[in-house]
Amino acid sequence: MASLSSNDSIVIVGAGIIGLNVALVLAEKGYGQSITVVAEYFPGDTSTYYTSPWAGCNFSAISGTDINALRWDRMGYAHLSKLATHHPEESYVQWTPSTELWDEDIPRDKIQHMSEYLKDFRVLSDAELPRGVKFAVSFTTLTVNAPKHIKYLYRRLQDQFGVRFVRQRLPSIQAAYASPSTKIVFNCTGLGSGTLPGVEDPKCYPTRGQVLLVKGPHIQTNMMRHGVDYETYVIPRPGSNGNAILGGYMQKGVNDGSTYDSETKSILARTRDLSSEVSQQEPEVLAVVAGLRPSREGGARVERDEILVGGQKRILVHNYGAGGTGFQAGYGMALESVATVEDMLRDIRDSIARPRL
Numbered sequence: 001m002a003s004l005s006s007n008d009s010i011v012i013v014g015a016g017i018i019g020l021n022v023a024l025v026l027a028e029k030g031y032g033q034s035i036t037v038v039a040e041y042f043p044g045d046t047s048t049y050y051t052s053p054w055a056g057c058n059f060s061a062i063s064g065t066d067i068n069a070l071r072w073d074r075m076g077y078a079h080l081s082k083l084a085t086h087h088p089e090e091s092y093v094q095w096t097p098s099t100e101l102w103d104e105d106i107p108r109d110k111i112q113h114m115s116e117y118l119k120d121f122r123v124l125s126d127a128e129l130p131r132g133v134k135f136a137v138s139f140t141t142l143t144v145n146a147p148k149h150i151k152y153l154y155r156r157l158q159d160q161f162g163v164r165f166v167r168q169r170l171p172s173i174q175a176a177y178a179s180p181s182t183k184i185v186f187n188c189t190g191l192g193s194g195t196l197p198g199v200e201d202p203k204c205y206p207t208r209g210q211v212l213l214v215k216g217p218h219i220q221t222n223m224m225r226h227g228v229d230y231e232t233y234v235i236p237r238p239g240s241n242g243n244a245i246l247g248g249y250m251q252k253g254v255n256d257g258s259t260y261d262s263e264t265k266s267i268l269a270r271t272r273d274l275s276s277e278v279s280q281q282e283p284e285v286l287a288v289v290a291g292l293r294p295s296r297e298g299g300a301r302v303e304r305d306e307i308l309v310g311g312q313k314r315i316l317v318h319n320y321g322a323g324g325t326g327f328q329a330g331y332g333m334a335l336e337s338v339a340t341v342e343d344m345l346r347d348i349r350d351s352i353a354r355p356r357l
């Protein structure tokens with residue numbers, strides 16, 4: 001692998017779905033050969049401190065109700081739609097029928113906004129609602145095989161766009177400016193932003209989730225039930241020979257990557273109640289995993305900043321705190337973080353175009 005001290009105009013710290021989407025947006029604009037992604041963990045690795053491989057993963061109404069979340073979701077849905085339509089096998093993104101149910105606390109403005117772009121959107125009639133459910137919608141969503149999708153991005157960024165990857169755990173965000181030629185650093189360190197010197201954002205916290213990978217070729221429908229104090233979901237996994245993910249948990253502030261039998265039992269019971277596809281045949285559990293969503297009070301931080309490195313002001317763009325929505329909102333977050341540095345990108349473009357003397 002290359003080292004960080006070579007000619008790196010753009011450095012992206014983090015190779016989760018957020019860093020990979022930033023690299024993709026920049027590469028699609030023509031900057032692939034100016035990008036180095038530096039990270040401790042890459043697609044293919046598993047660690048409690050690398051969230052992306054553990055995602056379920058789907059597009060759903062689980063995200064926040066603020067205007068940022070609404071915008072990022074919409075852009076993410078458009079991006080994933082293109083992949084599912086034009087490259088479903090390579091990208092491991094698939095169109096999937098979906099139903100979402102709410103026990104109460106229905107985010108009506110958010111649903112109204114989502115209804116403008118979600119394919120086949122429909123509000124279920126009262127007669128169709130299961131017991132205890134106050135409101136439900138159906139639409140065609142996108143499901144993602146998270147570990148395979150990040151590997152697809154990793155390969156594509158290298159093979160198609162010439163992006164370089166460097167494996168290194170940085171001791172501080174300032175260490176990303178090892179090369180004097182580095183013009184922009186993107187901080188996409190997920191949960192790491194809570195402790196990384198130079199960032200140390202006290203608003204960061206983990207939201208633990210446990211999920212089951214099951215054999216279930218007959219499970220074809222995405223189902224979500226949003227309870228007051230629980231989240232239950234069933235997500236068919238694209239390109240997995242008929243596996244599905246059953247979940248789940250949203251445990252705010254819990255920093256524990258262990259798995260628990262009691263939670264497995266609860267997930268099996270709740271998903272049997274939720275989905276007729278799960279209840280028609282006892283699913284074979286292939287794996288039980290837990291992941292830590294990189295959450296942040298007030299929502300994700302997508303923001304241009306400046307940082308002093310060796311007495312000089314350098315450009316730092318933050319993009320972290322995606323919580324439970326890094327796959328559905330990540331491309332939108334990437335578009336907006338890249339837009340904050342358009343002026344710097346123009347300089348880099350000019351220096352690429354200028355012939356070396």
Ligand SMILES: Cc1cc2nc3c(=O)[nH]c(=O)nc-3n(C[C@H](O)[C@H](O)[C@H](O)COP(=O)(O)OP(=O)(O)OC[C@H]3O[C@@H](n4cnc5c(N)ncnc54)[C@H](O)[C@@H]3O)c2cc1C
Binds near residue numbers: 209
């Ligand atoms: C159980 C579960 C289910 C989920 N389901 C969904 C879903 O259905 N839909 C959805 O959209 N999202 C879902 N999510 C959320 C999604 O997984 C996260 O939002 C997303 O993975 C966050 O990506 P990230 O790139 O910010 O962080 P990460 O994937 O954790 O990546 C962080 C990167 O930063 C690197 N890094 C950190 N510190 C340093 C350092 N000091 N030096 C070098 N590198 C460093 C790490 O090595 C890694 O490469 C789910 C998550 C969980 C746990």
